[in-house]
Amino acid sequence: MRIAFIVEAFPKLSETFILNQVTGLLDLGHNVEIFPSRNIDEVKTHPKVGKYGLLNRTFYPPVVPDHPVLAKLKCAWLVVNNFSTIEKINRILSLPYPVDAKISLFFMMLPLIGKEKFDIIHCHFGPLGKVAVQARSLGILNAKLVLSFYGYDASRYNLDASYYGSIVQQFDGYIAISNYLKAKIIKLGFPEERIKTIPIGVDLIDFNLSEKKFKRDGRKLLTVARLVEKKGIYYGIMAFLKLQKKNMKLEYHIVGDGVLYEKLKELIEELGLEDCVFLHGAKDKDEILQLYREADVFVLPSITASDGNTEGQGLVLQEAQLMGLPVVSTFHNGIPEGIVENETGFLVAERDINALSEKISILIGDEKLRTEMGKRGRDFVLEKFDNQKLVKALSNYYQNLIASS
Numbered sequence: 001m002r003i004a005f006i007v008e009a010f011p012k013l014s015e016t017f018i019l020n021q022v023t024g025l026l027d028l029g030h031n032v033e034i035f036p037s038r039n040i041d042e043v044k045t046h047p048k049v050g051k052y053g054l055l056n057r058t059f060y061p062p063v064v065p066d067h068p069v070l071a072k073l074k075c076a077w078l079v080v081n082n083f084s085t086i087e088k089i090n091r092i093l094s095l096p097y098p099v100d101a102k103i104s105l106f107f108m109m110l111p112l113i114g115k116e117k118f119d120i121i122h123c124h125f126g127p128l129g130k131v132a133v134q135a136r137s138l139g140i141l142n143a144k145l146v147l148s149f150y151g152y153d154a155s156r157y158n159l160d161a162s163y164y165g166s167i168v169q170q171f172d173g174y175i176a177i178s179n180y181l182k183a184k185i186i187k188l189g190f191p192e193e194r195i196k197t198i199p200i201g202v203d204l205i206d207f208n209l210s211e212k213k214f215k216r217d218g219r220k221l222l223t224v225a226r227l228v229e230k231k232g233i234y235y236g237i238m239a240f241l242k243l244q245k246k247n248m249k250l251e252y253h254i255v256g257d258g259v260l261y262e263k264l265k266e267l268i269e270e271l272g273l274e275d276c277v278f279l280h281g282a283k284d285k286d287e288i289l290q291l292y293r294e295a296d297v298f299v300l301p302s303i304t305a306s307d308g309n310t311e312g313q314g315l316v317l318q319e320a321q322l323m324g325l326p327v328v329s330t331f332h333n334g335i336p337e338g339i340v341e342n343e344t345g346f347l348v349a350e351r352d353i354n355a356l357s358e359k360i361s362i363l364i365g366d367e368k369l370r371t372e373m374g375k376r377g378r379d380f381v382l383e384k385f386d387n388q389k390l391v392k393a394l395s396n397y398y399q400n401l402i403a404s405s
Contacts, residue, residue, distance in 0.1 A: 001030045001031070001119040001120060001395075001398060001399070001402070002030075002031045002033075002116065002117070002118045002119050002120075003025060003030055003031065003032045003033070003118060003119065003120045003121075003122060003398070004032075004033050004034075004035060004112075004115075004118045004120070004121045004122065004141075004143070005018065005021075005022060005032060005033070005034045005035065005122050005124060006035050006037075006121065006122070006123040006124065006128050006131055006132055007034060007035070007036050007037070007124045007125075007128070008036065008037055008038070008124070008125055008128065009036050009037070009038055009039070009040040010034050010036045010040075010054075010058055011040075011045050011046060011049045011054065011055075011058075012040060016046060016203075016315075017200040017201075017315055018124055019046055019048055019049070019054075020200075020201060020202075020203045020387045020391075021387075021391060021394065022034065022052075022054065022057075023048050023052050023054075023203075024201075024203070024387055024388060024390075024391030024394075025391060025394070025395060026052060027388075027391075028391065028392070028395055030395065032057060033057050033058075033059065033115070033118075034054065034057055034058040034059070035058075035059050035111050035112060036058065036060055036061075037061065037108065037128065037131065038060075038061070039060045039063075045284075046284075046285060047285065059111035059112075060111065061107050061108050061109075061110060061111055062074065062078060062107045062110060063107075064103060064104055064107050068099075068100065071100065071103050072099070072103065075103045075106060075107075078106070078107075078110060079093075082110065082113065082114070084114065085113045085114040088113050088114070088138065088139060088140055089106065089113065091138045091139060091140075092105055092106045092109060092138060093106060105134075108131065109134075109135060109138070109140055112135055112140050112141060113140055117142060117143065118141065118143040119143055119144065119398070119402055120143055120144050120146060120398045120401070120402070121135075121136075121141055121143045121144070121145050121146070122146040122147075122148065122398075123145070123146065123147045123148065124148050124150070125148070125149070125150055125152075125153045126147065126149050126153030126154060126159060126164065126185075127153060127159065128147075129145075129147040129164075129167045129170070129171065130166070130167055132145050132147075132171075133145070133166070133167045133170045133171075136170075144172045144173070144398070144401045144402055145170065145171045145172050145173075146171060146172065146173045146174070146175060146397075146398070146401070147167075147171045147173075147174050147175070148174075148175040148176075148177070149174070149175070149176050149177070149181055149184075149185050149312075150177055150181075150312040150313075151177075151181065151309075151310050151311050151312030151313075151333060151334075152230075152309040152310060152312075154181055154184045154185050154188060155184065155304070155308050155309060155310040155333070156307055156308045156309045157307055157308040158307075160188065161187075161188045161189050164188055164189065164190070165189070168188070168189045168190055168191075169191070171194070172194070172401050172404075173194050173195075173196060173397065173401050174190055174191075174194055174195045174196070175195070175196050175197075175198050175394075175397075176195055176196075176197050176198075177197070177198065177199050177200050177312050177313045177334060178197065178199065178312065178313055178333070178334025178337045178338075179197050179334070179337060180333055180334045180336075180337065181312060181333065181334050182195050182197050196397055198390055198393055198394055198397070199313060199337070199338070199384070199385060199390060200312075200313050200315050200318075200385075200390075201385050201386060201387030201388070201389070201390035201391065202315070202318050202319055202322055202381060202385050202386070202387055203387040203388075204322070204382070204386060204387070204388070206285060206289075207289065207319070207322050207323060216293075216294065216295070216296050217296070218296050218364060218367060218370075219247070219249045219250050219251060219296065219364065220250075220251050220252075220253060220294055220295045220296050220297075221236075221240065221250065221251065221252045221253065221295065221296070221297050221298075221299050221360065222252075222253050222254075222255070222291055222292065222295035222297070222298050222299070222320070222325070223236055223252075223253070223254045223255065223256075223298070223299050223300060223301075224255045224256060224288060224291075224298075224316045224319070224320075225254075225255075225256045225300060225316060226256050226257070226258040227254075227256050227257060227258030227259065227260040227261050227264060227279075228258045228259060228260060228305070228309075229260065229303070229305040229306065229309070230302060230303060230304065230305040230309045230310060230311055231256075231300070231301075231302055231303075231311075232300075232301035232302050232303040232330065232350070232351070233254060233260065233264055233301070234264070234267065235301040235303065235351055235352075235353055235356060236252070236254075236299050236300075236301045236356070237252070237264070237267060237268065237271070237273070237277060238353045239299075239301070239353050239356035239357035239360060240252045240273070240276075240277060240357075240360075241271055241273065242353065242354070242357040243357050243360060243361055243364070244273065244276060246361075247364070248276075250276060250364070251276050251277075251278070252273075252276065252277045252278070252299075253278050253280060253291055253295065254277070254278065254279050254280065255280045255281075255282075255283050255288060255291060256280075256281070256282065257281050257282040261279065261281070264279060265279055289323075292319070292320065292323040292325065293323065295320075295325055296325070296363070296364065296370060297325065297326055297327070297328060297360055297363045297364060297370070298316070298317070298320035298321075298325040298326070298327045298328070298345075299327070299328050299329070299356075299360065300314055300316060300317055300327065300328075300329045300330075300335075301328075301329065301330055301350075301356055302314060302329060302330050302332040302333070302335060302350070303330065303332065303350045303351055304332070304350065310332065310333045311332055311333050311334070311335060312333065312334060313333075313334045313335070313337075313338055314329060314332075314334070314335045314338060317329055317335065317338050317339060317345070318338055318381045318385045320377075321339075321344055321345070321374075321377030321378060321380060321381045322377070322378055322381040322382070322385075323378075324374035324375065324377065324378050325374055325377065326344065326345050326346075326363050326369070326370050326373035326374055326377065327339060327344065327345035327346075327377065328345060328346045328347075328348070328356065328359045328360050328363070329345065329346075329347055329348075330347060330348055330349065330350045330352075331347050331348070331349055331350065332350055335347070338385070339377075340376065340377075340380055343373065343376050343380075344373055344376045344377035344380050345373060345377065346359035346362075346363075
């Protein structure tokens with residue numbers, strides 16, 4: 001199959017699930033091309049990007065100059081250089097839109113124009129569904145359309161039924177990463193009979209599954225997350241503060257970058273925790289693996305953000321369980337579907353600092369429980385979240401959609 005992925009940004013360290021879907025589909029023999037809506041400038045990239053030559057499969061839209069005159073000149077230059085597709089370009093530039101809107105739309109659509117026909121167009125994150133629908137209405141794309149939802153795209157307050165009204169019946173299939181999320185997008189008006197639940201998988205090859213004993217000393221907590229409100233890092237730090245007063249040897253390692261980095265750094269300094277709470281910033285795969293190996297308990301205190309933004313699945317919870325770590329998280333969105341409560345980890349209410357610290361304390365103080373939960377967690381992920389199995393399920397889903405023509 002020829003498959004197009006329409007994504008927000010690529011390659012993005014915080015979205016390895018898209019990377020793993022791409023490489024999994026390539027391993028199955030499919031041809032995948034990637035169309036980000038914007039470029040990103042990340043210093044660190046996943047090794048698979050180079051191994052699979054993914055940048056050669058990625059087609060970025062041209063950048064629209066800020067100055068209107070420069071934007072028009074660049075538009076004219078691009079039209080001349082893509083004159084073989086002038087018919088499709090004219091469909092865009094003839095739309096009854098303001099000039100700047102037409103130029104922006106043309107730049108966004110340009111990577112898709114003139115491409116060989118795809119079998120599947122898969123849009124990742126709800127808002128990008130509008131891109132595919134518009135491309136198909138302009139005759140730029142003609143394929144089966146699939147739209148995946150991941151969390152914020154079905155929960156943020158401005159992404160409601162009225163926002164999705166124009167595309168709600170336009171897709172051949174929809175994918176939710178949890179049954180909880182499936183219920184939410186049904187409430188937004190999407191047809192239940194076209195929605196398939198396929199969780200995000202963990203690529204087992206990326207993780208050391210040997211029985212080698214890791215260096216664990218019963219005092220290291222770990223969080224791997226983007227530093228944004230919905231990850232609830234503030235509550236993790238406050239729970240740690242309660243624990244640290246009783247156990248001065250505890251350490252809390254937080255991996256990730258984001259808009260709250262400076263605020264969290266200030267909080268840590270105000271609380272006098274600089275010697276035991278460490279903000280590591282963004283790390284590559286091997287660095288994160290080492291932190292997993294050295295940690296004792298994984299913490300993800302996710303919350304519903306002030307704008308309604310929520311977690312989708314919390315893939316790092318599956319990664320941590322695969323690495324033999326017991327986890328502590330919250331009753332939030334699809335997270336309970338990725339943990340066997342009281343067997344592979346504990347769940348508490350959102351923003352409940354006391355309950356969070358209590359569950360972490362139980363695990364820190366009981367090596368046998370940590371070991372048992374860690375083993376059960378690994379077995380659970382191997383059974384339910386193997387990326388290879390889930391990508392095969394995705395491939396079969398595509399094939400069924402094509403066969404239904």
